[in-house]
Amino acid sequence: MFPRGREQKGDEWYKLTSKRLFPRGRVVFFVTSNVHKFNEARRVLAEYKVATALLNIKALEIQDNNLESIAKASAINAVEKCSLPIIVEDAGLFIEVLSSFPGPYSSYVHQTIGNRGILRLMEKVEKRDAYFHSVVAFCSPEEPPKCFHGKVKGKISHEERGSLGFGFDPIFEPLGGRGKTFAEMTITQKNRYSHRARALRRFARWYTSSP
Ligand code: IMP
Numbered sequence: 001m002f003p004r005g006r007e008q009k010g011d012e013w014y015k016l017t018s019k020r021l022f023p024r025g026r027v028v029f030f031v032t033s034n035v036h037k038f039n040e041a042r043r044v045l046a047e048y049k050v051a052t053a054l055l056n057i058k059a060l061e062i063q064d065n066n067l068e069s070i071a072k073a074s075a076i077n078a079v080e081k082c083s084l085p086i087i088v089e090d091a092g093l094f095i096e097v098l099s100s101f102p103g104p105y106s107s108y109v110h111q112t113i114g115n116r117g118i119l120r121l122m123e124k125v126e127k128r129d130a131y132f133h134s135v136v137a138f139c140s141p142e143e144p145p146k147c148f149h150g151k152v153k154g155k156i157s158h159e160e161r162g163s164l165g166f167g168f169d170p171i172f173e174p175l176g177g178r179g180k181t182f183a184e185m186t187i188t189q190k191n192r193y194s195h196r197a198r199a200l201r202r203f204a205r206w207y208t209s210s211p
Contacts, residue, residue, distance in 0.1 A: 022085055025208040028138070029055040029086045031078040036166040037089060037196065040187055044197045048204035057081055059088060067092060067104055067135040068147050075139035085140035087203065091195060093168050095130040095156060097122070106168070115160050115171045128155040130172065132195035136203045148206070150198025157181055165190065 022029075030041050030052050042052040060077035064070050071090040078086050092106040098121060102109035109117070122128060131153045139145040153175045160170040162183025169182035174193040182190050191197040 024085065024210070025050065027051045027053065027085075028207065029053045029082070029084050031055045031057060031059050031074070031082075031086050031088045033058075034166065040191060040194065040196055041087075041089070041200055043187060044191055044200040045204055047201075048208050050204055050207060055082060055084070055086065061090075063104075065104055067133060068137075068149075070104060071135040071137035071147060072139075072145040075137035075145040079139045079141060083141045085138070087136050087138050089134060089136045089196060089199070091132060091134040093130060093132055093172065095122075097125055097127050097129070110167050115168060118156065118168070118171060119159065122156050128157075130154060130156050132168075132172065134195035134199040136196075136199040138203060138207065146206075148199045148202040150195045150200070150202065152193050152195045152198065154193075 026049070028045065028050055030038055032038055032054065033056050035054070038052070038054045045052045055078075057078065059074040059081070062070055062073045064073075067090045071088055074088040074090065075086065078088055090104075092103045094100040094103050095118070113120075131151050134150045136148045136150075137145045138148070154177070155173045155175075157171050157173050160183075161181045162170050162185070164185065165183045169190075172182050173179055174182065177185070177189075177193055182194070
């Protein structure tokens with residue numbers, strides 16, 4: 001794919017040619033190791049005729065109380081590693097009665113106490129409001145990171161339901177989703193409501209309209 005002699009020219013070669021090979025608004029690399037996230041994203045971006053490629057490189061994930069700071073740090077680190085126009089995404093589940101726990105620590109909490117642990121914390125709790133928040137950060141060799149946000153309100157279910165999706169999908173019922181959890185929805189249905197789809201649509205509108 002790359003002309004011979006690229007090696008001698010080093011990073012500068014990528015910087016000069018990445019724009020031409022991967023035209024802005026037409027193709028973007030999604031840096032993630034989560035294939036579910038990728039499948040959701042590629043369908044949303046296809047609505048805008050943007051092709052999405054999965055780039056499974058390990059980008060730095062800092063600990064911070066703020067999703068945007070985490071996403072920006074990952075985006076900068078990913079571009080340093082690959083010199084391509086990329087997006088990264090960071091998301092979290094915020095449960096009202098638990099003072100927004102697990103929020104930016106969602107990944108760790110899901111790996112440790114999991115959905116059952118969350119349901120135990122919510123036993124006998126009537127007020128089950130929660131929301132997902134997603135931050136998509138775009139960055140390229142020519143530009144600093146730019147962030148796009150998406151949120152979806154909903155409720156924590158009383159039990160795990162459904163086998164689709166990933167993470168907290170079996171215990172989250174989005175508002176307007178007729179009581180179904182995300183794990184009971186196809187990707188197309190989830191994309192009608194999800195935090196990630198909303199952030200990605202904001203990104204896609206900007207990406208396909210800016211020169
Ligand atoms: P990440 O750091 O963006 O990968 O997200 C943190 C954690 O939040 C993930 O490990 C999932 O457990 C959870 N999460 C993020 N987005 C979703 C989603 O769309 N559905 C269910 N769980 C999610």
